[in-house]
Amino acid sequence: MTRKLAFLIALVVLAFGLSLIAGKAWVPPSAWFSLDPRFAIIVELRLPRAILGLSVGAVLGLSGAVLQGYLRNPLADPAVVGVSSSAALGAVAAIVLGIAANPLVLFACAMAAAAGSMALLAALTWRSPSPVQFILAGTVLASLAGALTAFLISVAPNPYAVAEVIDWLMGALTDRSLDDVRTALPFMTLGTILLFLTGPSLNALTLGEDAARSLGVRLGRLQLLVVLGTGLTIGASVAVTGVVGFVGLVVPHLLRPFFGHRPSTLLLPSALGGAALVLVADSLCRLAPGAGEVRLGVAMALIGAPFFLTLLLKGRAAWN
C-alpha cells in the first residue's frame, strides 16, 4: 500500500515538473538557475498553472471519491450531482452582470452557488438522507443550472460578453496568475480537510445506512461535511478554471483495483491521481500545435469519456 502511494506521489511530482517545463516557449535549463529574464515565464505563468492544476485535480479526484462513497453510487461526481454546473452558473452570472472585474467577486459567486446548491440538496433530502433522493435531486439541479446558464448567455449584453462566458465555460488554466492561486488555495484547502474527515463514516456507510447508524455514524454530520467540503472545493476550482469534468468520475474507478474498495483508503490516492491526471492533461493542452491551446475541459472530456466507456463495455468497472 505504501509503495503504491509512493508511486502515485512520484507520479504527481513528475507531472508537476512536466507542467513547469512544457510550454510554447522554450526556456533553457540554464535560465532556471540564473537571472535570465525568461525565468519570469516560469514564475509568473507556469508555476501558478502547475499549482492550480495540482490543486484542482486533487479536489476533483477527492470529491469524486467522497461522493461515490457517500452516495454508494459509482456514477457520482461533482458534475453529476449538479455542484459544478451550479458553481458555473454563479460565475457566469458574475461575468454577464459585469461584476467579475474583481476576481474575488467571481470566486464568491461561484462558491456561493456551489455551496447553495449543496445546501439545497441537503435541505431537499434532509428528512431521509437516502442516496437515491440525493442523486435524483442533484441531476435535476444540474439541468436547472445548465438551463439558467444558457438563459444568462442568451441575455448577455453583447457578443464580447458571450465570447467571454463561453471561453470561460470550456475550462482552462491558461494565463492564470499567482493572485488566482492566492485566492483559490485557502478555500480548496479548507474544503479538502473537511472531505478527508468523512473517511471513517464512509467506510461504515458501505454496510448500509442502518448499519452505519448503529455503528455510531451521525448521518447529519456526515452530510454537512460532504456539503461544505464539496461546496468549497468545487466552487473555488470552478471559479478559477471553469468547468473541468470527468476527473472525479474516472480517477476513483481507475484506482479502485489497486487500492481496494474501502472508501477511506481511496481518498488520498484519488486526490493524488486527480492531481497527476489534470497536470498531465494541462501540459498536453499547451503542447497542441497551433497558436492557441486546447481547452482543459475539452481535453479532459476527450480523455475521460472514451476511457470510461471502455471501462463500462469491458465490464471491468469495479462497482461497489
Place this chain on the structure above:
Amino acid sequence: MRAALPLALLLAGCTAPVKPHADGGAALRIVSTNPCADAMLVELVSPDRIAAISHYSQDPAATSMPLAVANRFATTAGTAEEVIALGPDLVLTSSFTPASTRNAYERAGLKTLLLNSPTTIEASKAQIMQVAMAVGEEERGRALNARIDKALSASLRQPVQDKEKENPSALLFITGSLASGSGNLLDELLTRAGFRNAAADYGLAFTGNLPIETIAARPPRVILTPGPSRTAALRARVLDATRAGTTEAIFPRTLVNCGGPTIIPAITRLAAIRRQVAS
C-alpha cells in the same frame, strides 16, 4: 465563437436601390438592426428618417458611435415583431441576422438590405455607397468616403530606409486575450498605419486567443489593447519581467467593431501610436 464576433459587419447586398421620396412625399423611414449599419446610417441620413437602430449601439462595449448620439434614437433587439411594428420602408440587416428573422421581415413585405462584413477598406467604402444609394443619399455617401480617404492619406507614412525600423510589429487585442488575426479590416488598417501585424508571428491565421507564454517567446514591438483587464495586467507584468521592450497603447473597443465611418478615428489613432513608437 470567432464567427460570432461582429468585428466588422458590412458589404454586399442584393436589393435594388430604393428611390428617395418614391411617392413624391415623405422620405423613407429606416430601421437598422446591426451596429455597423447604425454607424453608417447616422452619417448618411437625417435623424428623423431613422425609425430605430440596434440595441448594440447603446452598449458601450459594442457600439461604433458615441453613446450620446446612440441614445437619441429608439432601439430594437432586431426581432421581427419589433421591426414589423415600426413599419419601416427599409430594414438594414446583416449576415449575422438569423435567416428565420430575415425571412419574417420579407414575409411581412418589408424591403431589406443585407450587409456583409467587409474585410478591406475598399469593400467598406463600397458598402457605404451601397447603403447611401439604398437610402437615396449618394452625395453624403461620397462625402463620407472622401473623409475616409483624407484620414487615410493623412496617416500614410513616408518611406524610411531602414526596413526593420519602418514597420514595427503590432499585436491588436480585441478583448483580454483575443488577438486580431490577418486578412481583416483591422489588419489592413494596421498595415496602412505603418505597422506589421504580429499575429502572423504566432501562426494566428484568424482572430483567436493567444496565451501570454506564446507572446513572451516572441514579443511584438507594440501591443494595442482596449483597456485594463486581468489578462492584460499579467501580460504586461510578464513582458516587463522578460524585458521584452514592448510598448502598450490603448486602442478603444469602439474602434474595432466596424468599418465604415469608424475607419476615420481608427486610422487616426493607429497613426498617432505609430508616431509615438517612431519617436
